[in-house]
Amino acid sequence: xxxxxxxxxxxxxxxxxxxxxxxxxxxxxxxxxxxxxxxxxxxxxxxxxxxxxxxxxxxxxxxxxxxxxxxxxxxxxxxxxxxxxxxxxxxxxxxxxxxxxxxxxxxxxxxxxxxxxxxxxxxxxxxxxxxxxxxxxxxxxxxxxxxxxxxxxxxxxxxxxxxxxxxxxxxxxxxxxxxxxxxxxxxxxxxxxxxxxxxxxxxxxxxxxxxxxxxxxxxxxxxxxxxxxxxxxxxxxxxxxxxxxxx
Ligand code: 6PG
Numbered sequence: 001x002x003x004x005x006x007x008x009x010x011x012x013x014x015x016x017x018x019x020x021x022x023x024x025x026x027x028x029x030x031x032x033x034x035x036x037x038x039x040x041x042x043x044x045x046x047x048x049x050x051x052x053x054x055x056x057x058x059x060x061x062x063x064x065x066x067x068x069x070x071x072x073x074x075x076x077x078x079x080x081x082x083x084x085x086x087x088x089x090x091x092x093x094x095x096x097x098x099x100x101x102x103x104x105x106x107x108x109x110x111x112x113x114x115x116x117x118x119x120x121x122x123x124x125x126x127x128x129x130x131x132x133x134x135x136x137x138x139x140x141x142x143x144x145x146x147x148x149x150x151x152x153x154x155x156x157x158x159x160x161x162x163x164x165x166x167x168x169x170x171x172x173x174x175x176x177x178x179x180x181x182x183x184x185x186x187x188x189x190x191x192x193x194x195x196x197x198x199x200x201x202x203x204x205x206x207x208x209x210x211x212x213x214x215x216x217x218x219x220x221x222x223x224x225x226x227x228x229x230x231x232x233x234x235x236x237x238x239x240x241x242x243x244x245x246x247x
Pocket of ligand 1: 052053054151
């Protein structure tokens with residue numbers, strides 16, 4: 001059971017009873033986006049988000065079975081990364097590898113890892129070159145590169161590693177920049193709003209009462225100063241919330 005509502009020009013908001021129902025709905029939407037992209041364009045470019053919320057989603061994508069989704073035609077990118085080695089417990093790549101990528105037949109060459117172990121400026125430039133190379137092959141001109149970007153949201157209204165009051169929010173041209181988080185690991189790599197402008201669709205997942213205040217500021221008060229408020233997909237922006245987060 002879910003309800004959909006949202007500001008007229010804002011995201012489609014769907015409220016699910018709990019975190020498990022949210023993960024079920026998210027998995028169904030990710031699966032549909034992957035299938036639609038491959039059917040329409042022969043490939044899917046999916047960007048994963050970090051943190052802990054995606055774990056339940058990843059488990060459901062794995063449980064569908066190795067042949068259920070077009071992984072061989074899918075590229076997996078990352079929305080952001082902590083500036084730590086890939087085997088560090090704080091690494092978003094490590095979390096994605098352990099909970100999803102090691103269990104589905106996505107070609108190794110299709111996994112585009114942000115190099116958290118490198119100097120952040122160098123890693124950001126290298127990742128941007130990787131994405132722009134993919135766009136040159138699969139999304140010429142101003143065509144959307146990402147078929148779906150998965151996002152989470154922090155209690156402070158950050159998304160990706162776009163934290164309130166940080167310079168990354170003002171980046172107008174680069175797709176990937178170093179970011180700074182108020183919590184450790186402080187050094188981050190993140191996609192920017194110009195990168196999100198090359199996303200066909202954005203799917204944000206937020207679960208838990210600690211997200212409620214930030215969500216109310218955006219959805220009820222219309223506060224568009226929080227980083228998450230500006231995270232829009234080109235054709236579709238959907239927020240999946242559980243009842244605890246939606247209030
Ligand atoms: C990260 C994420 C970040 C995350 C939110 C929510 O690197 O931490 O990309 O933007 O999505 O902080 O995290 P939780 O899912 O753990 O609440």
